[in-house]
Amino acid sequence: MRPPWALDENAFLDACTACGACVERCPERVLVHGAGGRPVFDPMRGECTFCGECERACTPRALDRSATDEPWTLKALVADACLPRHGVVCSSCRDACPERAIAFPLTARVPVPTIDDARCTGCGACVSVCPTRAIALSARAGMTA
Ligand code: SF4
Ligand code: SF4
Ligand code: SF4
Structure with missing residues (x-):
């Protein structure tokens, strides 16, 4: 990157x-x-x-x-290692995000994070705070980073 x-x-x-x-x-x-x-x-x-x-x-x-219009096209992606996907409560990424781009919809017993691409700037603040390294930054399809 x-x-x-x-x-x-x-x-x-x-x-x-x-x-x-x-x-x-x-x-x-x-x-x-x-x-x-x-x-x-x-x-x-x-x-x-x-x-x-x-x-x-x-x-x-x-x-x-x-x-270029944008600094880059990077956005955060959450992978399967995310703790709530395995029934363990965690929201460290949401707390770190300066853009409030990470939400935890109450659709499961343990809410899992979703990223709002329109808000995510790809700043990376959520990456290092994730205890399982479940978040990566990735250029969106059709774009270059
Ligand atoms: S910090 Fe990592 S493990 Fe915790 S909710 Fe966010 S992506 Fe999942
Ligand atoms: S990359 Fe930055 S803006 Fe995007 S979800 Fe992570 S902390 Fe929020
Ligand atoms: S924080 Fe570092 S990488 Fe980001 S715009 Fe400033 S100088 Fe560039």
Whole structure:
């Protein structure tokens, strides 16, 4: 997963010089050096606040908010390891979500989480708090992250 406002992957690879400026500038420390030294967003380290520091630091414009409407198309997905799906009460992800995108409809004895894609920004705040690592971020079909 690239930083927010990354160009399409091929254009990103062409433009990014692996200078590391975005990684150094990120106040949340959620960017790390990936393959070839190029930046990757790691939600296990925390939440992207979309502060824009990484984009502003990118001199070669591999991150460019003028080239895209949205920072990315990532959304949270809940997998089968989610505790309520196995009868265990948990709502840590809901408590962490700044967008109130996670709901627990009262349709089961132990309510299970549902993600509202329209609200989810893919910030990743829910990922590291999940005790079973049941949440991943994924680009939505037909979109690129
Ligand atoms: S927008 Fe801000 S918090 Fe998000 S990756 Fe860039 S510098 Fe870090
Ligand atoms: S924090 Fe994880 S285990 Fe708990 S409800 Fe959310 S997705 Fe399920
Ligand atoms: S990725 Fe962010 S906005 Fe989306 S459900 Fe998780 S915490 Fe909420």
